[in-house]
Amino acid sequence: MLKINNLSCQKGYNLLFSHLSFEVSSGDILHITGTNGSGKTSLLKILAGLNVQEQGTIFLKDYSVKSEDYQRAIFYLGHLPALSAELSCLENLRFLTTLNQSVKQPLLIDALKQVGLEDYEDEVCAKLSAGQKRRVTLAGLILSKAKIWLLDEPFTALDPQGVEMVEQYITQHCEQGGMCLFTTHQSSALKNQQVLAL
Amino acid sequence: MNIYLQTLTRDLHSAIHNLSSVLNPLLFFIISISLFPLAISPEASMLSQIAAGVIWVASMLAVLLSLNTLFHNDFDNGVLEQMVISHHSLPLLILSKIVAHWLLTGVPIILLSPLLGVLLFLDNESIKILMLTLLLATPSLSLIGAIGASLIVSIKNSGMLLSLLILPLYIPILIFASSAVSQAQSGLEIDAQLYFLATILVVSLMLVPLVSALSLKISLE
Numbered sequence: 001m002l003k004i005n006n007l008s009c010q011k012g013y014n015l016l017f018s019h020l021s022f023e024v025s026s027g028d029i030l031h032i033t034g035t036n037g038s039g040k041t042s043l044l045k046i047l048a049g050l051n052v053q054e055q056g057t058i059f060l061k062d063y064s065v066k067s068e069d070y071q072r073a074i075f076y077l078g079h080l081p082a083l084s085a086e087l088s089c090l091e092n093l094r095f096l097t098t099l100n101q102s103v104k105q106p107l108l109i110d111a112l113k114q115v116g117l118e119d120y121e122d123e124v125c126a127k128l129s130a131g132q133k134r135r136v137t138l139a140g141l142i143l144s145k146a147k148i149w150l151l152d153e154p155f156t157a158l159d160p161q162g163v164e165m166v167e168q169y170i171t172q173h174c175e176q177g178g179m180c181l182f183t184t185h186q187s188s189a190l191k192n193q194q195v196l197a198l
Numbered sequence: 199m200n201i202y203l204q205t206l207t208r209d210l211h212s213a214i215h216n217l218s219s220v221l222n223p224l225l226f227f228i229i230s231i232s233l234f235p236l237a238i239s240p241e242a243s244m245l246s247q248i249a250a251g252v253i254w255v256a257s258m259l260a261v262l263l264s265l266n267t268l269f270h271n272d273f274d275n276g277v278l279e280q281m282v283i284s285h286h287s288l289p290l291l292i293l294s295k296i297v298a299h300w301l302l303t304g305v306p307i308i309l310l311s312p313l314l315g316v317l318l319f320l321d322n323e324s325i326k327i328l329m330l331t332l333l334l335a336t337p338s339l340s341l342i343g344a345i346g347a348s349l350i351v352s353i354k355n356s357g358m359l360l361s362l363l364i365l366p367l368y369i370p371i372l373i374f375a376s377s378a379v380s381q382a383q384s385g386l387e388i389d390a391q392l393y394f395l396a397t398i399l400v401v402s403l404m405l406v407p408l409v410s411a412l413s414l415k416i417s418l419e
Contacts, residue, residue: 048283071285080276086215098201099284
């Protein structure tokens with residue numbers, strides 16, 4: 001269980017949120033909503049261990065946010081694609097997944113196929129569209145064994161089929177005991193999602 | 199493949215695909231040195247006297263020119279974020295990137311230095327000493343430069359700031375390395391200079407990855 005207790009975040013002079021407490025259990029899908037600048041991305045970054053909270057605690061079982069076990073348990077998908085423009089889809093995906101755990105080449109190619117990038121293995125990422133770049137990162141998500149998915153605007157740049165595919169993966173992941181916290185301004189058809197309004 | 203080795207090969211692959219970023223500092227190194235005989239004097243005695251200093255200043259500036267590419271691309275595309283949140287050791291990931299940077303700038307500079315030494319009429323013995331000082335000190339240039347590069351990674355157009363931050367830290371290396379070559383030319387002992395350069399390298403190797411990791415985390419917040 002992911003326990004967030006009394007969390008506050010300040011950016012410059014602005015207090016984005018304060019005394020935020022909630023819990024996410026295995027199988028939960030949490031949709032974080034809020035207006036622009038309300039702190040959705042900051043909250044996900046704090047949960048990923050990228051930002052430091054002003055106050056409060058975050059625990060996954062007994063692991064704190066800085067522990068190796070916690071870091072192993074998360075997959076963070078930010079606004080940026082985490083892809084090098086000069087490298088091919090396969091090279092990028094291999095590096096992205098190895099940061100979490102080693103994955104064999106056939107599985108990488110298979111993941112690219114699953115996200116609709118068959119025959120794009122050797123294409124350099126600079127030549128891909130924004131949606132295709134997003135799909136390469138999503139292939140990393142499929143291969144990840146992380147329990148907690150932190151997805152910041154995962155549907156950005158994706159076509160309706162792509163959105164449906166991501167929703168399917170989220171549902172599948174949570175049915176298998178994972179957790180997913182995501183933000184989006186698009187309407188989401190995910191069933192059983194809980195909403196956290198900032 | 200091990201993640202640290204993969205980080206290194208990934209940076210080398212990126213550089214091969216983006217050759218201009220690797221070649222520009224090296225071309226600067228070659229061109230700036232080859233202009234000295236034209237600007238000062240083609241006389242052998244004059245050129246051999248200033249050769250060590252000229253080659254060392256040019257290599258320092260060439261490394262400085264290449265430092266912007268060390269973290270900037272990975273910061274802009276979000277790879278650095280993924281490195282910071284991964285369970286692997288961030289200082290070691292950074293060290294892999296620094297080794298890749300040294301292989302792409304330091305090693306070509308060391309390999310080009312005999313050629314440029316001959317151009318400036320350095321004798322064979324002095325060329326050997328020059329290469330030894332470059333071998334000992336160019337890794338330190340990459341390492342120390344990484345501190346500056348990680349501090350200013352989130353600032354756009356930060357070339358000037360990087361020079362101001364890093365150049366003062368490079369000065370001891372410049373003084374000891376160039377004096378080692380000129381003392382060797384005069385037939386004097388150079389052990390002290392070499393030990394000093396080795397000390398800087400060892401201390402940088404121990405401290406820089408930790409400091410750089412910390413400043414990258416601060417830059418990403």
